[in-house]
Amino acid sequence: MKEILLNPQLWSATLAMATPLALPALGGTFSERSGVVNIAMEGIMLIAAFFAVLFAHLTGSAWLGLLGAVIVGMIVAVIFAWAAVTLTADQVILGMAINIFASGFTAYLLNTIFGFSGTPTDTPMLPNIDIPIIKNIPFVGQILSGNSVIVYLMIILIFASDYFLFHTNLGLRIRAVGENPEAAETAGINVIKLRYLGVALSGLFSAIGGAYLSIGLLNSFSTDMSSGRGYIALAAMIFGKWTPFGSFGAALLFGFATALSMQLQNSALSKNIIMMLPYILTVLALVGVGGKSVSPAADGVPYTPKK
């Protein structure tokens, strides 16, 4: 066990596995802080993962793949926002519908466009980045350097999100809208617009997370490859009390469980038991172990302006 914990691979894998959870968790934080429960992040990740590969393959550039994924992800998010915010549809059922749609839609596109052989093996990948000086430090360098560019992007986004949400006027307004939209409206704030913004941001972050799965960690797409990460991200967000740093911390914890299960594949301890860990943690997070999480007061409640 000791050698496993001292293996830098375990820790860099933790970071790698935490990234596709932390990104949608950040996105969910924005969406729910504005008052919209967005469980469609799972589906948005999956769709983005597919389009990342598609655009990367077509253009020959992984960066354009990422851009395409983000655009498609945000389009899906805006459609979700239109139904959830403007038409005040039930957010959970709507999200579920998008997720099921995404699963079928991407499987269909995969078969139609790429056939049975799957996505092409020459699809470009997003680069890994070496950080000077740090990369030469033993142990730490192996963990912190040489990760995918998305990992570093995520870390920047966490700090940026925290600043945005808790230290800017717009962040204050977003939080106000998620707590009491009526109060926000009487203070002259456009509730609908800010909820669209919250959902669009969740689409943006989820799409980056999805692209990371298909062209950051790998360079291929397979059906249902998001495998519930959008949901685990929701749990990480709740575990993290709807804050960027909290979400990141929870994502690291869940990422660690996944990384550990990969490291233990050859040991006597069953891999399946370790694989269950993140999900057990999710249940514990949801029932309130580790401090009761209090959601934004108007989270999930559609708002109809007066006329």
Next chain:
Amino acid sequence: MSALLEVKNITKIFPKVRANDGVNLTVEEGEIHAILGENGAGKSTLMNIIYGLYKPDSGELKLSGETLNLSGPHEAIEKGIGMVHQHFMLIPVLTVAENIVLGAEPGGIPYNKKKANELIREISKNYHLEIDPDAKVKDLSVGLQQRVEILKAFYRHAKLLILDEPTAMLTPQETEELFGIMRRLKEQGISIIFISHKLDEVKEISDKVTVMRRGKTVGTLNTKDTNEQELANLMVGREVVLRVEKSEYKPGDVVLSVKDLTVLDEQNIEKVKNVSFEIRSGEIFGLAGIDGNGQTELIEALMGLRQIKSGIIKYQNSDIEKLPTRERYKLGISYIPQDRQQEGLIMKFSVADNLILKEYKDIRYSKNGVIQYKKVFENASKKVEEYDIRPTDYTLLAGNLSGGNQQKIILAREVGSNPKLLIAVQPTRGMDVGAIEYIHKKLLELRDGGSAILLVSLELEEIMSLSDRIGVIHNGVIMDILDGKSATREKIGLLMAGSQIDAKEVEV
């Protein structure tokens, strides 16, 4: 003085109702102008129009002679109109400063906390409204939260302040304090529209009063030239009896006896602490207190809707604290819940069905598990007539009736079963003078017929005019039980605020 706000011939039609029908109102600079009317008279609609939340269908709004065409509250705010809603528009988890500046924050992109706090300190000094900008709103008392709302208006340079039923949630002392604030603001040249249905308050604080009835303004009077009776008559449209006529107090045997009752809330916090009291037949026992001081938990425990932690509830000499709610009903306990739409009725059921919600299993209404609709309708037509429920069509859904008539359905069901004990929680909440008069009459009839009544109300007037004895609850403790005849407003108010020592001094 010159006119600050002029409302001319405003009409607003909602599907089915003319909420405002040719409304006229003139508010002078530096005056406190009361708008008096029953619920549904159109006061709130008018205010929402002035505040830009609703667009009028016709008519004209003028502020300082300039015609207003408001597209939303932000424009009303810009023009200097501020409004304190009855239900505060505050965000409990944010600080006082964040709540006040929200939507009009100082500075550019980053939130400038220092500047915001500075601005708020300045305004609170100018208007003598002390507040800590860094306090979380959820930690403030209702009175202070209201102060935050008023500051919100002045942060936006309000010249006209609309106060929508501002005293509804306040203790008598807090109300006095608010009136003091209002008088000072008036001296500083601020105009205030004071919306209320409480005659005594209107009489005390306003310079002028405009009475509304059924969407129309029926008259504007100088407050000092009128009296409460005249205002009440104008408001209702007929002669009303303001004083409750009560027969002599003749208490009988003890019906309900509560001893050392302790009840927890969902967070396992003691909300009712060692409470003991008795209610006798032929008696109305009033429970006074500010909302949220354990009344809900106490009542739910009495009705078997909430488990108790310890203590004894005795009803006619037998312990009932373990009995389920249905058994308690069967023993002759009736319950008028606080929230008639959530707990008292099923809005999507017909009036007839709602009338038998408790008794549908009874052999009178069901045979072998099948409801006998002939009997149900017979009952309904009898009750509809007896309790004057309108419209009289009992197949209508309860949700389609007005609030007052919904309450009459509950009254018919709960009082109509001739209970030995009636627990009535805010039975007249949100009702107009006419309906209140009716409900009070029914409660007194029940009392005179030998029932015991536990009346829980936030309206001190109601408690004082109906109760034979008054218990005052504060923070889960019954502070004192007073004689209904000799209790004073001030004393109850102090007990409600939790100050027993001061209350004793008042007595001396």
